[in-house]
Amino acid sequence: MSQRDKILALLRVNGIMTQAELAEAIYQDNLHMSNIYNALMLLVKDDLVIRLGAYPAKYALCGTDVHQQNGLQKSSHAETRQYQVQQEEITMSAECAVGLILEYFHATEVDRHGRYLSWEHCYQAFLENRNKTDDQTVDYLALHLAFYLASWGMYRGSSFLLQKDYKVHIPIIQIIQEKRYYPLCGISAEELRKEENLHLLGEIGSRIRKCYAEERSSFADEVNHATDTLITKILLGTLGCVPAYDRYYMQAVKKHHISNGKYNKKSVYGVAKFYCDNLDVFEKLRQELSKRGIEYPPMKLMDMCFWQDAYLDDLKQK
DSSP states (O other), X not given: OOHHHHHHHHHHHHSEEXXXXXXXXXXXXXXXXXXXXXXXXXXXXXXXXXXXXSSSOEEEETTOOHHHHHHHTTSHHHHHHGGGOXXXXXXXXXXXXXXXXHHHHHHXXXXXXXXXGHHHHHHHHHHHTTTOOSHHHHHHHHHHHHHHHHHTTTTSTTOGGGGSOGGGGHHHHHHHTSXXXXXXXXXXHHHHTSHHHHHHXXXXXXXXXXXXXXXXXSSTTOOOXXXXXXXXXXXXXXXXXXXXXXXXXXXXXXXXXXXXXXXXXXXXXXXXHHHHHTHHHHHHHHHHHGGGSSOOOHHHHHHHHHXXXXXXXXXXXX
């Protein structure tokens, strides 16, 4: 899909958008605003798009009912519409996804002390202590989080966490345990697509990142940098609200056109939409997996699916 077609598709869905909003929707940043401007001016010249006001100017398709669209943009439903533009056809079928999830799940049954089970232990601990913020519980959860992260590769030599004890996670636990973030715990795919919950997700990630950065640096002249991979692994292990954006997951969602693989609202919306588009199939599978004694949240299934897909691709290359 050309840039011109993407702009028209976004305006068709959202009604009215600014140049900055179009750049963010297409490129996930505002660095391409000049490119967007040039394309918009050509569309205005061709009488396909109209320009409304200034500072910032807004754009709409010719023939758009401006007053009606201004009202629509105030609703939360309209706010999430910008994430719905699909640039390429998704190549992952529901049947294939189920097979990958089951393959991953069965691997956790081979070894009753396998590292894959660290996620279950951690997530279960947070589920059982969701309303508790006393010092003893917070310390207990910090220890669970630390071991889960170590088990999932977050304590490698280059990580600032390797130089810290488990108590470095205590301020992070205190954030996660706030009532403000209860809606994210085990969140359904339908709820995750709502703008208010996508905003909560971005907010908690920013706070966790800032919290680690404020800790004493592990390496000279370097701020403790919490990567998207670390942030999302924490959120998956504690709230189950987003897949872990590690190398395998990002590789697979890009391959199947679920998203561009970057951790942002649009990417999370894309995987939540994929789940919702196959809701009956995935919910039936989720109920089956949950019979083991812990309820698997939707985003854990998506994490398993795309990680397994890229893992199998990697094996083929060896």
